[in-house]
Amino acid sequence: MVFGSVESLFTFYKEYNRLKGFGVVKKCSKKRGCEYARYVSFACDKSRKSTAKNSSKKVDCKCRLNCVVLADGSCRVTSVTSEHNHDLQPSLSCFFSCHGKISKALKRSLEAHDIAGIRPAKRIRLLEVQAGGLDKMGCTPKDCRNYILQQQRMRTLACDVAAIQKFFTSMQMKDDEFFYVIGTDNVAKLRNVVWVHTHYKYVNR
Template identity: 35%
Template sequence: MKFNSFEDLLSYYEHYAKTCGFGVMTQRSERLEDQSIRYVTLGCSREGKARNKSSIVTNPRLMEKTDCKARTNALRIEGKMRLTTVHNTHNHDLSPMKSRFFRCNIEVSEFVKRVIDTNDLADIRLNKSYGSLVVGVGSFENLPFLKNDCHNYIDKARHLQLGADGVEALRDYFMKYKNNVFFALIDLDDDVRLKNVFWVDPRNRAAYQYFGDAVTFDTTYLKNKYGMPFAPFVGVNHHRQSILLGAGLISSEDTETFIWLFQT
């Protein structure tokens, strides 16, 4: 059996796996100088030794490894991907009804992302956005993703992305204060991307010493051009004027983010 490209082979095997009820992973591959696939092994995602069971409990998406040997090998011959060996025997139960929940089968399309982004900007709750998507396809079973996948996407989309100019300006601002009085803390996500930032400069600290008896906090005052809320801590001076005591830029207005900000 042969395929015109690696992409065709992968698509075919993923469809086959989803129908049968197992997950797919690329177990090994080799590329040519032009970066095209010369050799590849596609197999069951349960290949390998078992993980610590505690990690399976904390992350249900992690399927237990059983050292399953089900796999197919393909080699590029005369520009085509030809199957050289096929092993279809699994050492675990297959789950056709649950295969759409496997990580390799999760797909949040660009259309769905646009719907979620648009609704989020309009302050429409994700529950309603997900519900409308379910209605659009007829049932939950027809969606190739879960509500939690939408949560994960919108969380990443909200991460602080200042752009080249914004990041440079922020760095230059922080670099102006090379002393023990200036304080700044940056919160990074799991992919080491900028998520939240909080800072207090010497003037803020001095103001707090005099006008820190009453402090207000408001994230509705301003958003930057990327839609990230500006989170100022504000006091009132002896002229009854608002005075900045500290500030932050945050990726979202959820409990976890506010806890990080207040603890900082």
Template identity: 30%
Template sequence: MADFSAESILEYEEIVRKLFASEDEGFEFYNKYAFDKGFSVRKSYVEWDDAKTEIILRKFVCSWQGFREEKYMAKETKKRRPRNISRVGCEAKLVIARDQETGWWFVKDFIDGHNHVLATRDLVCFLRSHRRISDEQKVDIVEMEISGIRKHHIMDILEMQYGGYDNVGCMSRDLYNFCYRYK
């Protein structure tokens, strides 16, 4: 049987009592919690009301939740090298539901157990749900690209501005993708 500390029980009780004004607020909370703990989050299962107009339940999971489907594992005619396994059946999740009367979202289920190694503090910023190009950075990137500065130099400039690669908040691939979508 698992041995729980008083601190972890208090943390659990605090999370279970949380209320959110919106589904997005619930995601932002869980994503921040994941950042502090060292894992990445993705949106999973969703339930709609009877009229199919509003979401009434949303499940946020650790990005390592589930397993890769067998059909993607057994293809023998693949031309590309298979991607690394990124799903290991992690059970960590936060399920929130909307109260029909008040409109507030409440925590319906919360599991914090992970079956994989969590990222260290200095690497967590590179996990997918924590990478963002801020609006300020987007403006700077567009201006630099219009000026003719190449993308890899733009990333170097951002690194110098923010004091290191891990402080930029995004990776080179994110910058390239943003520039491609912007065009």
């Protein structure tokens, strides 16, 4: 089989894994002198050999899908091994990290509850009840907590940027030679800040 891109193949195979009840990890390798990954493998998340630290999770499962990336970006499946040496759990697929996904509706609910001042634990419990059970949420409580923390960091960063902008503006009003530049990316996220005080201008001359 040939797919238009590695991403489309990964999406297809990950959905297959979700229905079957196992997780997936992605492994890439380059050919010497090649700028992009030449060979890609998708393996069961229990594929690595067990050690003292992960003996309960890694069982050296041989299930995997191998493909080769062509020059135009498409990829061709070269081999597939579908046998597992462990039990599959389709009913628990939503709890695997590779399958957990927070929907837009769930994100809006978490943000609305945050504005209302509801604590994170109660927010997650409320969403669980509304969905009809943890297995129907489509993600784990940890995914929800990570999203809540991410949004809190973004709000904190936005406040910090506004404070920096206000401080630099006041400095420029006091000193016409004070210079600063605030760099952002295409979605207005802060990337870097550069400022030069008048004192350092004359020191470097």
